[in-house]
Amino acid sequence: MNLNQDQDQNQIKLQAQHVNFGYGKKIILENLSFELHAGEILTLIGANGAGKSTILKTIAKQLRPVAGVIYLNQENLQNIPEKALARELSVFLTQKIDPELMTCEDVVASGRYPYTGRLGILSDRDREKIRESLELVHASEFRHAAFHRISDGQRQRIMLARAVCQEPEVLLLDEPTSFLDLKHKLELLALIQKLTREKQLAVMLSLHELDLAQKISDRILCVSGDSCRIGTPEEIFTDQNIRELYQIRSGSYSVLTGSPELARPEGKPEIFVIGGAGSGIPVYHQLQRKQIPFATGVLHMHDLDYPSANALAMQVITEQDFEPISDLKINQALQIMQTCSSVICTVKQFGSMNAGNQILLKKAIETKRLTEI
Amino acid sequence: MRKKYLFCFMGFTGLLILLFICNCFTGSSHVTGAEILAVITGQSQNITAMQIFWQIRLPRALCALLLGGALAVSGFLLQSFFHNPIAGPFVLGISSSAKLAVACLMIFCLQNQIYISSGLLIIAAFLGSLLSMGFVLAVSGKVRNMAMLVISGIMIGYICSALTDLLINFANDENIINLHNWSMGTFSGTDWQDIQVIAGILLCLLIPVVFLAKPMYAYQFGEEYAQNMGVNIKLFRMALILISSLLSACVTAFAGPVSFVGIAVPHLVKKLFGTAQPGIILPGTFLGGAVFCLFCDLLARNLFAPTELSISTVTALFGAPVVIWIMLHREKGKNL
Numbered sequence: 289m290n291l292n293q294d295q296d297q298n299q300i301k302l303q304a305q306h307v308n309f310g311y312g313k314k315i316i317l318e319n320l321s322f323e324l325h326a327g328e329i330l331t332l333i334g335a336n337g338a339g340k341s342t343i344l345k346t347i348a349k350q351l352r353p354v355a356g357v358i359y360l361n362q363e364n365l366q367n368i369p370e371k372a373l374a375r376e377l378s379v380f381l382t383q384k385i386d387p388e389l390m391t392c393e394d395v396v397a398s399g400r401y402p403y404t405g406r407l408g409i410l411s412d413r414d415r416e417k418i419r420e421s422l423e424l425v426h427a428s429e430f431r432h433a434a435f436h437r438i439s440d441g442q443r444q445r446i447m448l449a450r451a452v453c454q455e456p457e458v459l460l461l462d463e464p465t466s467f468l469d470l471k472h473k474l475e476l477l478a479l480i481q482k483l484t485r486e487k488q489l490a491v492m493l494s495l496h497e498l499d500l501a502q503k504i505s506d507r508i509l510c511v512s513g514d515s516c517r518i519g520t521p522e523e524i525f526t527d528q529n530i531r532e533l534y535q536i537r538s539g540s541y542s543v544l545t546g547s548p549e550l551a552r553p554e555g556k557p558e559i560f561v562i563g564g565a566g567s568g569i570p571v572y573h574q575l576q577r578k579q580i581p582f583a584t585g586v587l588h589m590h591d592l593d594y595p596s597a598n599a600l601a602m603q604v605i606t607e608q609d610f611e612p613i614s615d616l617k618i619n620q621a622l623q624i625m626q627t628c629s630s631v632i633c634t635v636k637q638f639g640s641m642n643a644g645n646q647i648l649l650k651k652a653i654e655t656k657r658l659t660e661i
Numbered sequence: 662m663r664k665k666y667l668f669c670f671m672g673f674t675g676l677l678i679l680l681f682i683c684n685c686f687t688g689s690s691h692v693t694g695a696e697i698l699a700v701i702t703g704q705s706q707n708i709t710a711m712q713i714f715w716q717i718r719l720p721r722a723l724c725a726l727l728l729g730g731a732l733a734v735s736g737f738l739l740q741s742f743f744h745n746p747i748a749g750p751f752v753l754g755i756s757s758s759a760k761l762a763v764a765c766l767m768i769f770c771l772q773n774q775i776y777i778s779s780g781l782l783i784i785a786a787f788l789g790s791l792l793s794m795g796f797v798l799a800v801s802g803k804v805r806n807m808a809m810l811v812i813s814g815i816m817i818g819y820i821c822s823a824l825t826d827l828l829i830n831f832a833n834d835e836n837i838i839n840l841h842n843w844s845m846g847t848f849s850g851t852d853w854q855d856i857q858v859i860a861g862i863l864l865c866l867l868i869p870v871v872f873l874a875k876p877m878y879a880y881q882f883g884e885e886y887a888q889n890m891g892v893n894i895k896l897f898r899m900a901l902i903l904i905s906s907l908l909s910a911c912v913t914a915f916a917g918p919v920s921f922v923g924i925a926v927p928h929l930v931k932k933l934f935g936t937a938q939p940g941i942i943l944p945g946t947f948l949g950g951a952v953f954c955l956f957c958d959l960l961a962r963n964l965f966a967p968t969e970l971s972i973s974t975v976t977a978l979f980g981a982p983v984v985i986w987i988m989l990h991r992e993k994g995k996n997l
Binding site for chain 1: 872885889931940
């Protein structure tokens with residue numbers, strides 16, 4: 289099966305060629321080129337102030353590119369008149385809007401602006417589109433509610449309906465998930481994904497949640513001053529990349545689990561944790577909170593505990609996947625255990641693969657160093 | 662919804678007609694309503710009654726109607742522009758600086774015995790209003806805080822009023838009585854020529870306003886969204902500022918500064934119609950402003966007849982409580 293959709297030329301909706309992004313004369317991002325295809329979600333990730341919003345604003349024609357050309361449907365963005373642009377591209381902005389005395393339906397109806405006449409009177413087709421958009425985001429029930437009285441999650445859905453109602457080919461979303469709790473974040477992103485596929489929209493959004501970005505995006509653009517990179521989530525999400533992108537010094541980010549970790553407690557290990565199969569993670573976090581340096585083992589390379597252990601422990605003794613723990617590793621672990629004042633064992637079950645850890649436990653009990661946290 | 666709008670419009674029109682008739686039939690002179698009616702229907706040739714009706718009351722009522730509507734529309738445009746519910750030509754100091762400019766012109770012309778045409782008056786008022794508009798715009802570019810904007814507008818208003826009073830104190834002319842009356846705000850002394858000029862100017866200004874209704878709706882979503890909907894922001898803002906300044910300049914040139922109509926009327930109309938759609942509210946505020954000013958002028962003329970109150974005295978009496986009410990009942994989470 290070919291996972292890459294055939295991306296021939298006429299599917300390219302948006303193209304940036306050697307563009308310098310910035311405000312006025314001040315360049316924030318230099319010589320950036322990328323393209324966006326129909327039915328594709330391109331996510332911008334990067335630290336605060338890296339220039340994600342600058343890119344989105346420039347494409348929305350609210351800023352001029354300092355240099356270079358952006359093409360929308362092979363046409364230079366700067367040459368497209370406002371009204372024509374409004375029919376091809378719609379935006380979803382971070383800032384909250386506060387329209388006076390409007391129902392949700394009124395807000396969505398504003399998406400029809402580029403299609404109505406000089407007096408802004410809605411046609412039957414406009415009304416049909418409004419109804420459709422409200423249905424798409426499952427907002428038909430509260431369409432007559434006052435916009436300022438609905439919840440944040442509902443509000444974001446209405447704003448999405450508004451953007452869709454504009455019947456764009458390109459949709460730009462600036463941090464659509466801010467102000468939302470996890471449930472509503474997932475709901476909104478699922479909607480965006482559905483819309484992208486159904487309507488073959490070309491979607492560009494900025495996200496702060498790396499774990500979500502990794503899952504929703506077809507391609508990812510890492511935005512950072514000196515080195516921007518673009519690629520599939522698999523190419524972009526390596527621990528090293530992410531650490532560089534956000535210039536993380538205190539703490540780390542595990543790509544596999546998508547979870548960030550705080551900085552490890554430094555020093556000579558005081559506690560040895562016998563972990564495995566995810567049982568160690570809560571203990572690692574407790575030790576980190578108490579700032580006690582620790583060592584842990586013996587873990588298989590892809591044990592659930594490993595990413596956290598790797599981020600937080602001073603030393604991790606590892607074994608090859610699917611291999612029983614070897615005597616060599618047991619001895620290494622025993623040596624480190626000797627230097628620790630106490631041992632915590634989080635493992636409840638021992639099998640043939642982690643039989644070695646049982647030896648460690650026995651030793652800990654013998655030397656009366658086994659404690660509970 | 663549509664029925665409600667229709668009902669409101671019909672109510673306003675009814676009130677307008679009623680008040681218009683009241684304004685024509687009552688007044689401080691001894692002429693009775695019956696005599697006026699006889700003059701209109703042609704059954705009487707009473708010269709005094711005829712003159713009072715044709716030359717004084719009818720133009721004055723028309724003036725209140727037209728200028729009241731213009732003032733309210735001007736207020737509504739300014740509120741949209743600044744996203745501020747208590748913006749208005751009087752609050753932002755636009756009326757007062759127009760007044761100052763007109764007072765300067767009047768004194769200069771009176772002393773040099775130059776005839777003042779209404780066109781000249783309007784130009785002076787417009788220049789004056791642009792001056793304080795420019796100041797307020799400069800402030801609004803610097804501070805995002807809406808309260809500061811209003812405060813700076815009120816302050817410039819006070820400065821202009823003080824300067825006008827100073828000028829009036831030092832000007833020595835018997836016409837100064839008129840000037841003083843005018844500087845307090847009044848619809849009296851309007852003749853048919855004025856009405857022609859006013860009607861002509863308003864026609865020129867209100868036709869473009871009809872086409873501003875659509876971008877004003879988009880502008881409620883904020884500048885960025887409006888731009889994405891295809892609004893030419895620069896052009897739109899320019900049109901909004903120019904038209905609202907011209908409208909309030911026109912009012913000031915003919916009736917002096919009239920307070921609170923620009924704030925109170927749009928707000929009351931929005932509440933009454935239950936919407937803020939500019940397409941509905943713009944004609945609504947024009948009607949509302951006309952009704953409000955006819956009502957206030959009726960009181961100003963009749964309450965303590967033969968002494969006449971200045972129109973601002975009455976509009977403030979009814980308008981200021983509305984402003985207080987707006988501030989107390991603002992939707993939560995909005996800051997002024």
